[in-house]
Amino acid sequence: MADIVVQNLRKEFGSFTAVQSSSFKIKDGEFFMLLGPSGCGKTTTLRMIAGLELPTSGDIYIDGAEVGQKPASQRDIAFVFQMFALYPHMNVRRNISYPLVSQGMPRAEVREKVAEVARILGIEDILDRPVGGLSGGDRQRVALGRAIVRKPACFLMDEPLGALDAEFRERMAEELRALHDRIGATTVYVTHDQLEAMQMGDKIVVMNNGVIEQFGTPQDIYDKPATLFVAEFIGSPHMNFLKFEASVAPGERAVQLHDQTLGIPALREGFDGNMVYGVRPEHVRLSEGAAYRGEIIATEYLGTTQIVTLKTHNGDVKARIASDQPATVGETVGLDFNAATVTLFDGQSGRAIRSELNERVLSNG
Amino acid sequence: MADVALRNVSKSFGDTVALDTVTMTVRDGAFVVLLGPTGAGKTTALRLISGLERLDGGDILIDGRSVVSETPAQRDVAMVFQQYSLYPHMTVRDNLAFPLKSPILKTPKDEVKRKVEEVADVLRIAHKLDNKATALSGGEMQRVSIGRALVRTPSIYLMDEPLSSLDAKLRADLRVELKRIQASLGATLLYVTHDQIEAMTMATQVGVLDSGRLVQFGSPREIYEDPSSLYVAARLGLPRINALPAGLFAGAPSGAKTIGLRPEHIQHGEGKTSKVVRIEHLGDQTRLHLTLDGHDIVTLTNVHTDLEPGDTVAIQPRNALYFDAAGARIT
Numbered sequence: 001m002a003d004i005v006v007q008n009l010r011k012e013f014g015s016f017t018a019v020q021s022s023s024f025k026i027k028d029g030e031f032f033m034l035l036g037p038s039g040c041g042k043t044t045t046l047r048m049i050a051g052l053e054l055p056t057s058g059d060i061y062i063d064g065a066e067v068g069q070k071p072a073s074q075r076d077i078a079f080v081f082q083m084f085a086l087y088p089h090m091n092v093r094r095n096i097s098y099p100l101v102s103q104g105m106p107r108a109e110v111r112e113k114v115a116e117v118a119r120i121l122g123i124e125d126i127l128d129r130p131v132g133g134l135s136g137g138d139r140q141r142v143a144l145g146r147a148i149v150r151k152p153a154c155f156l157m158d159e160p161l162g163a164l165d166a167e168f169r170e171r172m173a174e175e176l177r178a179l180h181d182r183i184g185a186t187t188v189y190v191t192h193d194q195l196e197a198m199q200m201g202d203k204i205v206v207m208n209n210g211v212i213e214q215f216g217t218p219q220d221i222y223d224k225p226a227t228l229f230v231a232e233f234i235g236s237p238h239m240n241f242l243k244f245e246a247s248v249a250p251g252e253r254a255v256q257l258h259d260q261t262l263g264i265p266a267l268r269e270g271f272d273g274n275m276v277y278g279v280r281p282e283h284v285r286l287s288e289g290a291a292y293r294g295e296i297i298a299t300e301y302l303g304t305t306q307i308v309t310l311k312t313h314n315g316d317v318k319a320r321i322a323s324d325q326p327a328t329v330g331e332t333v334g335l336d337f338n339a340a341t342v343t344l345f346d347g348q349s350g351r352a353i354r355s356e357l358n359e360r361v362l363s364n365g
Numbered sequence: 366m367a368d369v370a371l372r373n374v375s376k377s378f379g380d381t382v383a384l385d386t387v388t389m390t391v392r393d394g395a396f397v398v399l400l401g402p403t404g405a406g407k408t409t410a411l412r413l414i415s416g417l418e419r420l421d422g423g424d425i426l427i428d429g430r431s432v433v434s435e436t437p438a439q440r441d442v443a444m445v446f447q448q449y450s451l452y453p454h455m456t457v458r459d460n461l462a463f464p465l466k467s468p469i470l471k472t473p474k475d476e477v478k479r480k481v482e483e484v485a486d487v488l489r490i491a492h493k494l495d496n497k498a499t500a501l502s503g504g505e506m507q508r509v510s511i512g513r514a515l516v517r518t519p520s521i522y523l524m525d526e527p528l529s530s531l532d533a534k535l536r537a538d539l540r541v542e543l544k545r546i547q548a549s550l551g552a553t554l555l556y557v558t559h560d561q562i563e564a565m566t567m568a569t570q571v572g573v574l575d576s577g578r579l580v581q582f583g584s585p586r587e588i589y590e591d592p593s594s595l596y597v598a599a600r601l602g603l604p605r606i607n608a609l610p611a612g613l614f615a616g617a618p619s620g621a622k623t624i625g626l627r628p629e630h631i632q633h634g635e636g637k638t639s640k641v642v643r644i645e646h647l648g649d650q651t652r653l654h655l656t657l658d659g660h661d662i663v664t665l666t667n668v669h670t671d672l673e674p675g676d677t678v679a680i681q682p683r684n685a686l687y688f689d690a691a692g693a694r695i696t
Contacts, residue, residue, distance in 0.1 A: 037532075170605070181643065193533065198647045219669075222648030235648050236537060282649045282668075298541055300566035303589045303602050304629055304665075307566075309541065320649060323586075 002063045002076070002153035002186050003028045004049060009058035009068075011044050018044040020210045021058070026188060026203070031180050033201035034190045037233070041210040042190045043158055049188060050156050051075050062153065078147035080157040086131045086142055093127045096145040103150075117149045120182065137168055144179070154186035161196065173199055194234045198222065206230050216361060222280075224358035225343060228350035231278050237307060240284065242277040242314035243347060255344070258313040260292045263339025265357035274347030277314070281307065283338035284319035286327065290334030299327050310335065366553040367428035367520040368393050369414065374423035376409055383409040385577040386423065391521065396547050396554045398564040400600055401574035407557040410574075411523045414555065415442045427520045438469060443514035445524040449506040451498040451513075458494045461485065461512050470517075484512045487546055504535040515546070524556045528563065540566055561601050565589070573597050595692040598625050604652055604663040606686070613637075613658060614682050618695050625686035628665040636681025641672050655680070 004026040011019040019041040026032045034042040047053040049060055051072035060068040067075050086095050093114060100110045118124045121141045126134065131142060140160060147155055160176070161169045177200045180187055191197055197204050198218045206213045206221065206229075214226040225231035231239040244257045249270045254261050257277060264277075286308065294310030294317055306323040309316055310333070317335065321327065344353040354362055369391045376384045384406045391397045399407045412418040414425055416437035424431050432440045443464070451460050461481045465472040472480075485491040488508045493501060498509065507527060514522055528536045528543075544567045547554050558564055564571050565585045572582045573596075581593045585601070592598035598606045607626040611617035614637065617624060639657035644666075651670055655662040655678060662680070666672065687695040 170603075177643070195533075195647065199645050199652075217646070218648065219646040222646070236533065238534075280649065298545065300541070300544075301585050301589075302562070302565055304627070 004032075004154065004186065004188070005059075005061040006045070006049070007059045007061075009045065009048060009060065010056045011041070011048060011053060012056045017210050019048075022205075022207075022212050024205055024212065024215050026186060028186055029184045030202045031177065031187045031200055032189065033197040033204045034188065034207065035192070035194060035197040035201075035204050035233075036207035036213075037192055039209075040207040042192075042205075042207050045207070046156055046158055046188060046190045050077055050079050052079075076153040078150055078152040078155050080143055080147045080155065080160045086139060086146075088132060091128055091130050092123065092134075092142050092145075095131060095142055096127075096149055099146060099150050113149055114145075117145045120148070120179065121145050137172060140172060141175075144176075148179075148183065148185075152185070154188065157187065157189045159191055160189075162191075162193075169196070176200065195236065198234070206233060208233075220361050223341065224352075224361040225278070226352050226358075226362055228276060228278075228345050231343065231345070231352075235280060237281050237318045237320075239278045239280050239343075240317045241345075242279075242312070242317070243274065244277060244314060245274050245347075247272040248275075248344075248353075253339075257292070262292065262337055262342075264342045264344060265340055265355040267344070268354040268356065268359050271344070271346065271353050275353070276345040276347050278343040278345055279337045280341060281318045281320040283341045284317060284321075285336040285338070286319060286321060286325070286333045287336040288334055290336045292335045292337075293332055294335050295332045296327055296329050299329060366393050366518070366551070368426075369521045369553065369555070370426040371410070371414070372424040372426065374410075374413060374425060375421045376406075376413060376418065377421055382577045384413070384420075387574075387577075387579045388423075389572055389579055389582055391553060391555050393553055394551045396544070396556065396567055396569045397572060398556045398558060398568035398570075399572045399574055400558060400561065400564040402559055404576075405574040406577040407559075407574055408525055409577075411444065411525055411555065411557055414440075414521070415444050415523055416440050438467075441519045443517050443519040443522050445511050445514045445522070445527045447526040447529055449503075449510035449530075451506055451509055453497070453499045456495050456497060457485070457490060457501070457509055460498050460509055461494075461516055464513055464517050480516045484515045487515070487549075488512045488542070504531055504539070507531060508539070511543070515550070515552075520553070522552055522554045524554065526558050526560075527556075529558070529560065536563075543567060561603070565601060573600055592625075592686065593694050595623060595625060595688045595694075598686060598688075598694075602627055604628065604665070607631075607662045607664070608688075609657075609660050609662070611687060613660065614685075616682070618687055620689050621687040621695050622690040623688040623692070624682060625688060626662070626664075626682055627686075628663075630682055630685045631662070631664045631680050632683045633666070633678055633680055636679050638677050639680050641674050641676045641678060643674055644670065644672060653678070 007023050009022045034045055036042045048055050055068050059066050096114050097110050118127055123141050161172050173196055201218055204218055204221055205215045208229050214221055214230045222234055246255055250267050252267050254263050294312040296308055297311050298309040300307040305320050308319045308327045352358055371387050371389050373386045373388055374384055375386055401407050413420050425433055458481055462477050465477045485494055490505055490508050528539050568585055571585055571588050573580050575596050581597045589601045608623050611621035611624045639655040642656050643654040645652040651666050651668050653664050653666045689695055
């Protein structure tokens, strides 16, 4: 079991900087997500923790020991890749046994450990099958089995569910998290799927262009995004962005958008210039009486809820409302925004403006 | 465009039955989505309608006329595949114009130009018309390949998971886009996917396939709220419907083997005591993983709930769905 500390970690490939200067802490037993679009530096970060890449500068501590320049074999970790790299000529049992056999563990002990892992993963019935004929899910379970059988200090996983289809991914995500809750080993997990990150993670680091945009718990990152990038990347559909220009002072609780007064959480700093009024779709309500108007241009039925897209003076707005509430394309309706949940952003830099909602989260960095 | 009808259509590949006496009608102007897991027969249905495969039994009618003996070209359908297959050495404009230059169509030059520009506009790729096809992003390439179908006015558009190779954000954008395009053109569309969100948000009707059989056909709302079987009920809904032994709660109708509980069917505060195992904050929703008499239940709760693992919650069903031993719905 291990905690991991990353300090000012930087990686350059020639003239390209993959990771600028990352710092974060992973607590013992945490399920930790590195999230971002392709090319953001998340996999490079993971590979440096694993020892598959050496950092250009900066430090990595596993359980207090600095390991940044040590090879992978001297770090007590197990890596699970996106493509289940199984030995095709071996059966399931031999695939899972392999790491133990190559350590020279006695056969009786290997057998016992493999049996235990197979029970945890629910694959006891396929132990003697060749890996060739297995379904995608079972292959991924075998790959996981091979990683957990060694009982390493931590698991590093690079999009282990990326190759599975949607329905199955959902199920495996639940299984993986349940597995983590049972064995409690520190896990660092790379994904570009925000839902997967929210669903499984205790903490999330959101990366973009080699830079950490935000670090925190899933709900904090969702409710109190530090940047426009985070607000757009997390959530589906993403946060609505209404662009406007104004001057605001600390303490203010409302802004003017297209001659309408819209509420905001009390500001902790002033700002003058282009801003963005950010509100999540589930905090937009259709209400006849509201003065801010929009025309319904699309509805998407989702079972419990529906997504309604409206055209407003400040751009398109999406609302997530109950699916039994009537919404007809072509109608013009009033829009109510839940003021306590709103984030204002600097339109130029994308940085969130400090308010009573987010000041605690933003001061964490 | 036209009505397209399947009448008892069957198709096998060796011992594998891909489609088993499927009957359904895609009405003129409808957006029909065939939903099912890998191997359910979705793609086979498209390939039979387009004439890429020959059927073993039954009939396919386009505009009332049987087309089973016609060539793909005579059937006049347009197909979009999962993997965009563009001509890499041609510009976007030439790629889009290509189907119109077919010798059977004999489209006049100015008509080709007008059509291509109109479609490029609809798909928001007008500014890329003179780029090489290879100089586009994945999303743009897929829009061009959809555009190559849209330049024609065939009897039906057939689309085989056209969005599945795109990333989540682009997929969400194109979902809305495709629905808008279909509505504004009044196009008839048969669309195949295993993604329930695509089926729910775009379709006028959803056909659910199970091992080659069409098990239900109806609006997304009908399929979600009034499923004919447990199999259908499990295809739609996030989190998935909870399938539990009917006897777990009082009040099950006779013959019920399974009770199906969606989050909206689970009332909190009264009933049997369950234990909280895990809380998942997904942002817009918070999922509650419960255990009750050894059964796992996933439901939704307040986004900012105070519940913690180990707490107890009393739950009881409300307007639940019941299924018999064969999985058929009991109403």
